Amino acid sequence: MLIRVGETDFPLPSAPQLLEVGFGDGRFTAQIARMHPEWQILGVEISAGSVARALKRFRREGIGNVRVYHGEALFALRNLVAPQSLRRVYVNFPDPWPKAKHEENRLLQRAFFRRLSTRLAPGGELLLTTDHAEYWQFAQAEGRASGVFEVETPPPPEHHLSTKYALKWKEQGRTFFHAVFRKIAEDPTPWPPLPRYPMPHALMSGTLPELNRFEKTVVRFEGGTAVLLEATRALTPEGGYFFHTHIEEEDLVQDVLLEARPSAHGLYVGLSRFGAPLSTAGVRAAVVWLVGWLEGQGLRVVQRSY
DSSP, X not given: OEEOGGGSOSSOOSSOEEEEEOOTTSHHHHXXXXXXXXXXXXXXXXXXXXXXXXXXXXXXXXXXXXXXXXXXXXXXXXXXXXXXXXXXXXXXXXXXOOSGGGGGGOSOSHHHHHHHHTTEEEEEXXXXXXXXXXXXXXXXXXXXXXXXXXXXXXXXXXXXXXXXXXXXXXXXXXXXXXXEEEEOSOOOSOOOOOOOOOOOEEEEESOOOOOSOOOXXXXXXXXXXXXXXXXXXXXXXXXXXXXXXXXXXXXXXXEEEEEEEEXXXXXXXXXXXXXOOOOOHHHHHHHHHHHHHHHHTTOEEXXXXX
């Protein structure tokens, strides 16, 4: 039920699909799953604690038509959802990022709407429910400005007010706002899934230098940036180093470990499997830089696999 991107083929099953962004403890998701047992539902949530609570609920209630992804909505939308496969998207009580300097972090911006249009079936909808009037108005303006959605603002359906936060805020007498964004056109810009690469690595000969100090290094590549932050000696008999690397590329942010360590075939330099990283263009760029840097320290490349 929990999707790990490196362990599943793309896209998800081709049944009519619903997407819920930010499902919290999963009670609304479970309700929709019971209403539409014939639909495949993808839930996306950034909080690991919420994912664990929702999975426990789904298993307890015997719900089998929900898949859960722990991560960012844009990445899931791009890589887990086939073009024109979504019938409906639910966004209940998203973080409104109310400070002006944080406005760029809001999900429902025109760029998101344009990309969403490529994954919605004709006439597909995004349904927003919120208690934040300013964000409600902001989302409407962004949806219309995208040029691919029309917007209506009916009262929120009662079952949308059954989420954890809605029940809490009902007791406080808060006002709720609702909007329906209906697809009327589609962004023509291609938005394919991020390409995946074999684990980039190289075999080298020579002796690893003593790294008493490692300077943070920024590696720029088309589409993003990789930052090698620090080097740490491996606490293993064979020795070696780990390089903590922060990578930002389109729709994806990763913290990964690169490694340089002795192996049976020579000095291995490449991506460590720790934390189930995704092998992307950014990872490849970071490995290429590290191999080149080690060449500058006197090591020689025996074999490249990137």
